[in-house]
Amino acid sequence: MKIKHLLxxxxxxxxxxxxxAASAEAQLRKFIADVPSASGQxxxxxxxxxxxxxQGAESGTFSFKRPGQFNWHVVKPYEQLVVSDGKKVYQYDPxxxxxxxxPVGQSIGASPAAILFGEGSLDDNFTIAALPASDGIxxxxxxxxxxxxxxxHVDIGFLxxxxxxxxxxxAFGQTTRIDLTDITLNPALGPDTFTFDPPAGVDVVKxx
Numbered sequence: 001m002k003i004k005h006l007l008x009x010x011x012x013x014x015x016x017x018x019x020x021a022a023s024a025e026a027q028l029r030k031f032i033a034d035v036p037s038a039s040g041q042x043x044x045x046x047x048x049x050x051x052x053x054x055q056g057a058e059s060g061t062f063s064f065k066r067p068g069q070f071n072w073h074v075v076k077p078y079e080q081l082v083v084s085d086g087k088k089v090y091q092y093d094p095x096x097x098x099x100x101x102x103p104v105g106q107s108i109g110a111s112p113a114a115i116l117f118g119e120g121s122l123d124d125n126f127t128i129a130a131l132p133a134s135d136g137i138x139x140x141x142x143x144x145x146x147x148x149x150x151x152x153h154v155d156i157g158f159l160x161x162x163x164x165x166x167x168x169x170x171a172f173g174q175t176t177r178i179d180l181t182d183i184t185l186n187p188a189l190g191p192d193t194f195t196f197d198p199p200a201g202v203d204v205v206k207x208x
Contacts, residue, residue, distance in 0.1 A: 022138070023138060024130065024131070024138040024139050024156060024158045025128050025140045027138065027161050028115070028122075028140065028158065031158075032066075032122065035186065037063070037066065037185075038063065038184060038185050039062065039063035039184050039187045040062060040181060040182050040184060041060070041061050041062070041181050042059065042061070042178055042181070043057045043058065043181075044057065044176055044178040044179070045176070046174060046177075047175040047177055051175075053177075058074050058076065058077065058078075059076050060072070060076070063187070063193055064116070064117040067117075068086045068104050068117065069084055069117075069193075070082075070113065070117045070194070071193055071194055078095060079094050080092065085195055085196070086104060086194070087103070088101055088102065089102045089103075090196040090198075092202075096203075097201065097202045097203060098203045098205060099196075099202055099204045100205045101204065101206045102207045103207075115154070122142075125145055125146065126143060126144055126145060127145060128141070129143070131155060134157075136159065137158065137159050138157065138158045139157050140158075141153050141155050141156075142155075150170065151168055151170045154168045154169070164179065165178065165180070166178040166180075
């Protein structure tokens with residue numbers, strides 16, 4: 001999983017943040033303003049040109065704390081972990097015994113992760129457009145303003161004020177669907193949630 005594909009992306013602990021009648025953009029802006037942290041579960045899989053799953057789904061857990069801290073843990077079918085402490089992003093692949101380290105700005109400045117996990121970057125980095133509602137979900141499209149974002153656009157679906165589904169079209173014309181479920185708002189997150197110490201014996205690759 002590439003870092004720029006993250007979202008990655010928030011039982012309700014608070015009352016619903018917006019009515020269903022609100023636009024997806026309004027719900028997104030309220031979510032960014034009112035939810036400093038969240039945790040939940042996700043599934044993601046690649047879709048075919050016809051919108052059907054083209055490979056097995058990945059699943060795992062996520063949590064975030066603004067600005068720029070997040071933990072995206074793929075559990076099945078193969079473990080992978082992406083952790084941001086707000087300054088650096090660590091991508092750990094146990095099968096390769098490798099950790100890649102990147103500065104936060106290089107990794108999520110104009111990525112889908114910045115939309116849900118960042119702070120203050122929406123209008124600077126993205127053009128927002130409304131999309132028709134579908135299956136009870138309110139939709140919007142975020143298109144990066146820069147040419148080096150690594151993806152064409154991401155469609156974000158909101159349900160009752162929370163992000164429920166993302167459809168990411170990458171630079172190769174492939175679409176990835178991400179579903180967010182069991183979201184808890186403003187949970188108690190331990191100090192080690194967003195820290196990562198590379199295990200002994202793994203290769204550490206630092207990207208500048």
